[in-house]
Amino acid sequence: MxxxxxxxxxxxxxxxxxxxxxxxxxxxxxxxxxxxxxxxxxxxxxxxxxxxxxxxxxxxxxxxxxxxxxxxxxxxxxxxxxxxxxxxxxxxxxxxxxxxxxxxxxxxxxxxxxxxxxxxxxxxxxxxxxxxxxxxxxxPLPAQEAVLAALGRLGFGFESADLEFGRIGGTGQRLPFYQEIELTPAPRYAHAMRELEVTFLANPGGMEIILAADKPAGFFSGGHDAVSRHVVSHDGVPHRDWTEAVDAWLRRLVAGRGVVGVPAPHGHDHGDPYAHHEHGHGPEHDHGGHRSGPGMGTAVAAGAAGLAVGAAGGLxxxxxxxxxxxxxxxxxxx
Missing domain, CATH: 2.60.40.640 (Immunoglobulin-like)
Incomplete structure (x- = not known):
């Protein structure tokens, strides 16, 4: 325009x-x-x-x-x-x-x-x-596209996206704001989270992926965020089974393994919740070793179709x- x-x-x-x-x-x-x-x-x-x-x-x-x-x-x-x-x-x-x-x-x-x-x-x-x-x-970059497509295939739905002023502690963030993509949970995870927030922090060598699950309040505890950080490479995106990888991240996230719970609300500087992240997802593990079936292009398009529903609700x-x-x-x- x-x-x-x-x-x-x-x-x-x-x-x-x-x-x-x-x-x-x-x-x-x-x-x-x-x-x-x-x-x-x-x-x-x-x-x-x-x-x-x-x-x-x-x-x-x-x-x-x-x-x-x-x-x-x-x-x-x-x-x-x-x-x-x-x-x-x-x-x-x-x-x-x-x-x-x-x-x-x-x-x-x-x-x-x-x-x-x-x-x-x-x-x-x-x-x-x-x-x-x-x-x-x-x-999106290929790795961003692959992660969002995997979430779509797992049953997550797009809810909204916004830009939050502030910094996420413990990351390599450089801009004074970050993007949050908010998703409704897949049926298999609906009991464990009310919402999933995804943030991508890309750099020339790869990308940090921040997952934050808004966990419902329990009988003896209030609601909180379970947060995890993952590092992937720009290389080898078509050769990794992203659905399997993202599903594993989510299972560990809701189980509380290798993540840090931080109090709600969202949008503020989280201090340093990401200084500890789950093992096995650093740059040395980013290339993966599996293909995702019928070709990444077809799989990504099919998975993202559900994720993008309702995305035009913004200005x-x-x-x-x-x-x-x-x-x-x-x-x-x-």
């Missing part, structure tokens, strides 16, 4: 900017490409710089409740230091590295309700304006981008 805006703070008749992203979703860790197109206004202007920012709508929990805000999590300078003549068009190609921890916004074409955007900043003769805003679509398309734009205007330069 492209939004074209006249740069009001630069004056009527000033230049306009249009950032055009190359079509299709991008992967975490990949290069987002496109062009920034400038159209000169009624007079010549000096372009100080053109910058792009990745932004996200993030929830923050605090004592007073929950609020939403916009967080920038990536930036690059496209160009600058030139004069744009009146009425002239100037196009600048760009390549912006998408952080490995960038949240996933869709699964097999189904939006998950996650709001990401690319914001363009144009500085002209010392004045700045957030001149263009485009929606960013991110699809989408123009309404989403407009909400980010309104929030940015409220924030101003802060």
């Amino acid at each position: 492209m939004l074209r805006r006249l740069l009001g703070s630069l004056g009527v008749g000033g230049p306009s900017v249009d950032t055009v992203l190359d079509p299709g979703p991008v992967l975490p860790g990949a290069i987002l490409t496109g062009q920034v197109v400038l159209d000169g206004g009624k007079t010549d202007v000096d372009i100080d710089h053109i910058a792009l920012e990745l932004i996200a709508r993030v929830e923050a929990e605090h004592d007073g409740g929950e609020t939403e805000g916009v967080v920038a999590f990536g930036r690059c300078t496209v160009g600058g230091g030139f004069r744009l003549p009146a009425g002239e068009r100037h196009s600048l190609p760009f390549g912006l590295t998408v952080p490995w921890e960038t949240p996933v916004t869709e699964l097999y074409g189904q939006p998950l309700g996650i709001v990401l955007g690319v914001r363009t900043e144009l500085a002209v003769s010392g004045a700045k304006d957030k001149g263009d805003l485009d929606r960013l679509t991110v699809r 989408v398309a123009a309404e989403v981008v407009d909400e980010i734009g309104d929030a940015m205007e409220d924030e101003g330069e802060g």
